[in-house]
Structures are given as structure tokens and as C-alpha cells.
Amino acid sequence: MSAVVHPFSPARIYAMVLRYIYLLRRSWPRVLELAYWPTMQMILWGFITQFMLSTSTWLAQASGVLLAGVLLWDVMFRGQLGVSTVFFEEMYSRNLGHLFASPLRPYELVCALLTISLIRTLIGVGGAALLAIPLYHYSIFSMGLPLLAFFVNLLVMGWSIGLLVSGLVLRYGLGAENLAWVAIFAVAPVSGIYYPISVLPDWLRVIADLLPASYVFEGMRAVMFEHTFRTDLFTRAVGLNVLYLGFGIAVFLGVFRAARRRGLLINVGE
Amino acid sequence: MNMPVIQVEDLTKLYGDLCAVDNVSFDVTQGATCGLLGGNGAGKTTTLSMLLGLLLPTSGGIRVLGEDMLKNRYRVLARMNFSSPYVDLPHRLTVQENLSVYARLYGLKERQRRIQRLAEELDIAAFLKRAYGNLSAGQKTRVGLAKALLNEPDLLLLDEPTASLDPDTADRMRSYLNAYKLRTGATILLASHNMLEVERLCSDVIMMRTGKLVDRGTPAELLARYGQENLEEVFLDIARDRQREGVGATA
Numbered sequence: 001m002s003a004v005v006h007p008f009s010p011a012r013i014y015a016m017v018l019r020y021i022y023l024l025r026r027s028w029p030r031v032l033e034l035a036y037w038p039t040m041q042m043i044l045w046g047f048i049t050q051f052m053l054s055t056s057t058w059l060a061q062a063s064g065v066l067l068a069g070v071l072l073w074d075v076m077f078r079g080q081l082g083v084s085t086v087f088f089e090e091m092y093s094r095n096l097g098h099l100f101a102s103p104l105r106p107y108e109l110v111c112a113l114l115t116i117s118l119i120r121t122l123i124g125v126g127g128a129a130l131l132a133i134p135l136y137h138y139s140i141f142s143m144g145l146p147l148l149a150f151f152v153n154l155l156v157m158g159w160s161i162g163l164l165v166s167g168l169v170l171r172y173g174l175g176a177e178n179l180a181w182v183a184i185f186a187v188a189p190v191s192g193i194y195y196p197i198s199v200l201p202d203w204l205r206v207i208a209d210l211l212p213a214s215y216v217f218e219g220m221r222a223v224m225f226e227h228t229f230r231t232d233l234f235t236r237a238v239g240l241n242v243l244y245l246g247f248g249i250a251v252f253l254g255v256f257r258a259a260r261r262r263g264l265l266i267n268v269g270e
Numbered sequence: 271m272n273m274p275v276i277q278v279e280d281l282t283k284l285y286g287d288l289c290a291v292d293n294v295s296f297d298v299t300q301g302a303t304c305g306l307l308g309g310n311g312a313g314k315t316t317t318l319s320m321l322l323g324l325l326l327p328t329s330g331g332i333r334v335l336g337e338d339m340l341k342n343r344y345r346v347l348a349r350m351n352f353s354s355p356y357v358d359l360p361h362r363l364t365v366q367e368n369l370s371v372y373a374r375l376y377g378l379k380e381r382q383r384r385i386q387r388l389a390e391e392l393d394i395a396a397f398l399k400r401a402y403g404n405l406s407a408g409q410k411t412r413v414g415l416a417k418a419l420l421n422e423p424d425l426l427l428l429d430e431p432t433a434s435l436d437p438d439t440a441d442r443m444r445s446y447l448n449a450y451k452l453r454t455g456a457t458i459l460l461a462s463h464n465m466l467e468v469e470r471l472c473s474d475v476i477m478m479r480t481g482k483l484v485d486r487g488t489p490a491e492l493l494a495r496y497g498q499e500n501l502e503e504v505f506l507d508i509a510r511d512r513q514r515e516g517v518g519a520t521a
Contacts, residue, residue, distance in 0.1 A: 100323075
């Protein structure tokens, strides 16, 4: 007689989140690494801001725009790394066979990866954002509720890229893991992190129009320069993110099934 | 007659041109301990992987605990478990943390009590708080067995369960597995290179070579059929494709 096994179990997702928290707790270098790059980036762009304030009238209108840009960019970057590098941990430890011989479903693993990514992003970027207050007298939290909208949209875009990268690494092996560190930079120039999308040539603007991040950073500048929350930009970012996240999940689950065909859950390697 | 817990029918796994498992059919009845024997590359681990649903067969059918594993594996995964030296646990987590995560994944209620009991029975209590990665190979094998027994499975799939254990510990683990089977009525499918282990634990033996099932029987039947005194010699006969006296070549 078969036991009743729920197709979606918060308890199993919690078990996996706990597994990743144990891992963080066991490794201080991992925790430090979470906050290191966002903090360094924030310090660098804080000095650049201080220097440029005396020469740029554009920057003088909203002195925190570069700092806000770098902190929000790191939300997307940390969000992506929080999914892909945590998934790689399962591959490094050759644990996928045990996991998927248990009642854990692939989509429950996805939920756990997204949850731990949120936690890691809050730790990493949250620390840098708080440090910017005493260092540069700039608080990103002064944006108010729009900050939440920007945060969620960038995090979700990071998740989508993270799932795509994880799927590719599951398919092609750990030799492809560097994708986790470079993939997101492909969209950085067209996301308008530090400059308006209008500076891009027309053909690149077409690509920018397809990215939720470009609407978020345009929306961020609207809040900072015009003190307006552009719902049109927000809606487009949300719409695109729904599509991208759906695509990211579909690719990951599709690769997972292919991995079962190819025996990759047991023979994880380079 | 006991119901079959495992039913494998015409199971085949191809990796491109390579046939890892070639049209294999067998069943294992409830409460049996069945040994899966064969040399390297015989298809034992591939067969176990397909039974767990970690690997999709190219063709053929698998029913485990009455369920079609290709369609309804999640109905039975909570009732089975496995250990294998080819699959590891996270190295940085302690043994306790690893077992606790898996106890949650299997939906156990009294997790700590179960872990503590297994730790005492399998003699791993002394290093519950140590990082799994810092254990010796033999200690890892015992932790792997503890993980495999967490949910008190009705079907236990073991790939070389006493590999890297010293003879004393290996003997105690075999006794434990035997006692576990008698206490719970569980079915065990065991892939091993250790013929003594198979002779001691298994009521039924399946011999594989290059992906094919080449013979099957109780240890006594195989010894009689090949005219040998121990399973090691039978294994060598099959691995080297020696003629069976009065029977002809192996299938």
C-alpha cells in the first residue's frame, strides 16, 4: 500500500533551506564573502560619487544615484549567485543522488534555492546598504516603498538567470561553473545601472527593452530625479519577470529530466 | 506466496551505442535479500539507479512496491532508501545535521530519537557532531547506512554496503542488516563484490555480466549448477564466461 505523499511540501523545502543555513553557519568565509563584494563595490562607487559631485550637474541632482545603482545591481547579482552557487554545492558534494532518491521534488528544490537566495541577498546587500549610511550619508531606504518593488524585480531576474545557469551546469558539468560569475555581466551594459537607457545605440536599446532590469533602473532614476514612481515601467518589469522566471524554472526542470535520462544525478563531474 | 516488491521487465539502458543494461527481467519477493552480482561494468549500479528512479530506462518497465516507477515514483520513495559509495553527503555538515536534513525530507516525526537510536545501533554516536567530510571511509559508510535506514524502509537498495569497512565492523553491519530484515520484513537488494557477504546475507542471487542477466538462483543452487564450492568461483566462472559442466555456455 502506498503512503500518502504530498506533492508540495513546505516541510521538505524547509529541510533544504535548513541544509543551506547549516552550510553557511559552518563556514565563516562563505558569510564574509556574501557581504564582501557588495561592500567593496559600495565603497568604490561612494568615492566616485564624492569626486563626481563637484563636476557633474546630473549627479548633483540626485547624489545617491550611483550608490543606489550599485546596491540594486548587487541585489540581482547576489540573487543569481544565491541560486546557482548554492545548487553547485549539491554537485560538489555529490549529494544529488541522495536528494532525488528521497521524496524531494525538483520544484521543491527550486523553492528552497530561491528562499536561500533571498536570505543570502539580504545578508550581503543589506550589510552594504547599512554601511553606506554612516560612510556616505546615503540611505537607499529613503526611497521608501518603491525600493521594495525594485528589490523584488531585480531579485526575480537574478533568480531566472541563476536557474538557467544551474541548468546549464547540471547538463554540461562543473567545468561550466564559471558561467555563474560571468553570465549576469552580459546584461550589465544594457541594464542602465549607472546611466539612462537613452545613451545606448538604437540596436542595444531593443535588447534593453527586453530586460526587466532596464525598467527597474529607469524607474529608480525616476524616483530619485523626478520623485515619481513610474507604474508603467514597474508593470513591464513584472510582466517580463513572470516570463523569465517561468522560462528559468522550465529550463531547470527540463534539464533535470534530461539528467535522469543521462545518469547525471549520480555521475556528477566536470 | 510473498508478493514481488520489485518487478523488472525487459529493462534496457542505452548510452548512445553503449548498452549498460540489456533487456533484464527479474523480480524480488517481499522479505527476500537478493544479491546483484557482477564485475565492474556489469550494470549493477545502473540497475539500482533505475530502480530508484534516478536514471530513466531506455525501455522496459519497473514496478516497486506495487507502483510503476516511471509514473508514480513519488508514491513509494518515502518507503524505500539506499546507500552507495558513489553518492555522498555534504562534507561540511555534521553527521547529525546531515541525518536531520534527511529525516525531515523523509517526513519523520521523532527525528532526534530515530537518529540517536540508529547512531547507537550503527556505532556512529561518537562522531554525530563531527563534519561528515572529516570522517574515515569506513565511518562514512556507516553514516550512509544510517541515512539509508532513517525512514525504516520497506525496500532497501544497497550498493557495496560494507565497502571500506574493516572485517569486524563489516560483520557487525551484516548482522544488523539481517536483524533489521527479520524485525521489519523489509526487502533488500544488494549489489556487492564481496562473495562472503552475499553468501551470508542473500537468499537469492542474480548474476550480471556486461549488462545482461546471466544466471539466477539461491547460493546453493548456483554452487551446484557450476560445480563450485563457493560463490567466488561461480563469480569467476561467469565473469570469465567459463563453460558450465553439463549445462553449456552461460546465457
